[in-house]
Amino acid sequence: DVVMTQTPLFLPVTPGEPASISCRSSESLLDSHDGDTFVDWYLQKPGQSPQLLIYSLSYRASGVSDRFSGSGSGTDFTLKISRVESEDVGIYYCMQRIAFPRTFGQGTKVEIK
């Protein structure tokens, strides 16, 4: 299985400040056929189901604030929040879909300082 490793696992943030989460995969998530990179990011807010934030490395899902951005290549990926707001608290997960079974990172818990 493709192993997804996130850092940090806990991230205290200050409202208005930027924040970033890293994710590394055990093999490349670049699809050589069409050039897409199959990593997605999800946010699970307290008491809710996960929701899609970013798909295929850098595309924001419908309705997602432009404060969120995804970047990276191959095996190293980053989710950035340009200015953290209180509603951004929760657990962030990266997920690969280059192969089955799909696998997730361990999650990064983001809390307000």
Place this chain on the structure above:
Amino acid sequence: QVQLQQSGPGLVKPSQTLSLTCTVSGDSISSGRYFWTWIRQNPGKDLEWLGYIYNSGSTYYNPSLSGRISISVDTSKNHFSLRLTSATAADTAVYFCARGGVDDSRGFFDLWGQGTLVTVSS
């Protein structure tokens, strides 16, 4: 507006079968455009992809479940179901159904059920 609504018992005895259903509203489960998927989250908050059903019959399961899992679909009720046999305490988790696109470019999970906490205990 497409929605996924989960149902099923929240308590299962050890060695018995865990069964959950996910009803799709606002879309046809037979459209052939989606992998209808089950994912679970253990008490430590780790997410584990369990498997999917596609096109009313094709399935793929996580090998980690050692053949205990089956996913089926009832097109007349527009729902799909999860069965996990020989349940143990390790199967205690919140179970989610989700929709993932068949097309590689749309394979992300853009729609999730509300989650069902299933506890395996006598």
